[in-house]
Amino acid sequence: MPGPTRNTRPPVHYRVEIGDLHAHLFRVTLTIAQPDALQRVSLPVWIPGSYLVREFSKNLQKLEARQAGNTPLRVEQLDKCSWQVQCSPARPLVLRYEVYANDNSVRTAWLDAHRGFFNGTSLCLRVQGREKAEHLLEVPAPKSLKGWSLATGLAPRDTNKQGFGSYAAADYDELVDCPVEMGAFWSGSFTARGVPHRVVVAGATASFDGARLLADTQKICETEIRFWHGAKKAPFRHYLFMLNAVDDGYGGLEHRNSTALICKRQDLPRVGEARSTEGYTTLRGLISHEYFHTWNVKRLRPAEFESYDYSGENYTRMLWFFEGFTSYYDDLFLRRAGLLDNAGYLKLLNKTINQVMQTPGRLVQSVAEASFDAWVKYYRQDENTPNATVSYYTKGSLVALCFDLTLRGEAREHRRAKAGTLDDVMRALWLRCKAGAMREADFAEELAAAGHRPYAAELARWVHGRDELPLKALLQQHGVAVLEEPAQLAHRLGLRVGESQGVVQVKTVLRGGAAERAGFAAGDEWLGLEPATKAAARGMDGGWRMSRLDDLMHYAGDAKKVIALVSRDKRLMRLELAMPPALTTWRLAVQDAALMDQWLGPKA
Incomplete structure (x- = not known):
């Protein structure tokens, strides 16, 4: 989208400065070019992709408003996260405030002498009535910090070599869907299927093997783009991985053309170490998971998320699909990208199966119910969580496995040359929903088209019911030995x-x-x-x-x-x-490699 000329004042302009490193304070100046006479602003209470009301406004302080001539205006707080200012629509309205940033996660904001990071949902007040207008984010270079650079998925407007300067967003949704990383980070890049990708890593030690991380990430990205589009191009022009390496941490949050990740430093690949540690395999699975979200949840998304409501919970019963199916494909793509063999893949699948089977809550709550309850259960875990709920990530991934193996098994049994797999269902949904809003009925119809029969009974039992999944029979049909071992x-x-x-x-x-x-x-x-x-x-x-x-x-x-x-x-x-x-638990092993390869082996 072409931006305004340099002499045109953007409708909504944020200037984010480092206020006080040791106090962990960002200083924000918000300029509204043509405000309403009674202008309202608000800060989101949650961030898409992390289904918990986090009350970001608790970190906002010293909010003040001024207009022409530096005249102060009264700011009236309306509720926990909303304010209004009575002003003249003929003159720009300037709001200034500070945000405390001391959460070293992927969800909010962080600032200290070594690193800065923020999501727009934590720093950028939403200007009501101007959400669809162009937004400009300006982050000036900190004069006192040498060697710092900036990385973000936003489109640069006027930046220096280190990335500091101004960036444009088509609207508020895009602004807050592109987090910002700052610091003396490591940076590398590669091209996947014609799309430039960049990886920045904060907190890495001298032993970090950046070349290996780039090579492995490139394989994952190329495999996933090919899965969705074949020889066609990806639906984004560039992509950014922001990885924060810490002493102890793990997680990720997806965005439209970037992702924020956190991992243990010891899980990074090391120079001179050819083997893949368990931690590095887990990190590659995380990269695969968040990248798959670029399609499955950021574009193909629940109908309830077609337009986000940032002021409260956004409920859906479909997280078993958007998180669970993504969790099925994340490790599967490590196998298809050649980063795992069959035995390595089964080891990861084995862990997921035992996690679910050792959770009594799987007999109490369905994955559809778990999706709806994410706001109060999954993200608010306590000592009773395993007894009362089930993870829509882990059990959702097993539901995907069951549908995939069922489709493949029935195609082989009935010798249907044109029968589809779950891969075909996913791609059909992408086209059917035009990379937009999706409902469970869409999934059911594409399943029926791929399998040449309705799957209403399976949806009722596996998604909306609490029955045990037919894992053993399906795995055995596809060349996997299911062995019983003494439980810990x-x-x-x-x-x-x-x-x-x-x-x-x-x-x-x-x-x-x-x-x-x-x-x-x-x-x-x-x-x-x-x-x-x-x-x-x-x-x-x-x-x-x-x-x-x-x-x-x-x-x-x-x-x-x-x-x-x-x-x-x-x-x-x-x-x-x-x-x-x-008691016993399962141990999966390769029994028929050729049969397994029909499922795991083909490239996407």
């Missing part, structure tokens, strides 16, 4: 614990397990154990102090019951624990 002790007990400095801390007590029947509660410190009977006392040789969970089996031996000594709110308690029976 925590799973057998129905516990999730933390172990630190010789203390076993109970984090979660799972529904229906031996620990719940014994009376354990989240927050208990498990101190030790005693024999439950005199006969057992001879075998156990008295009581024992525990410093880790595995001590239980070491000291209990073959006892059928023990007395668990716990501390709850500083009160000592004795709980009779019946030793649980042996």
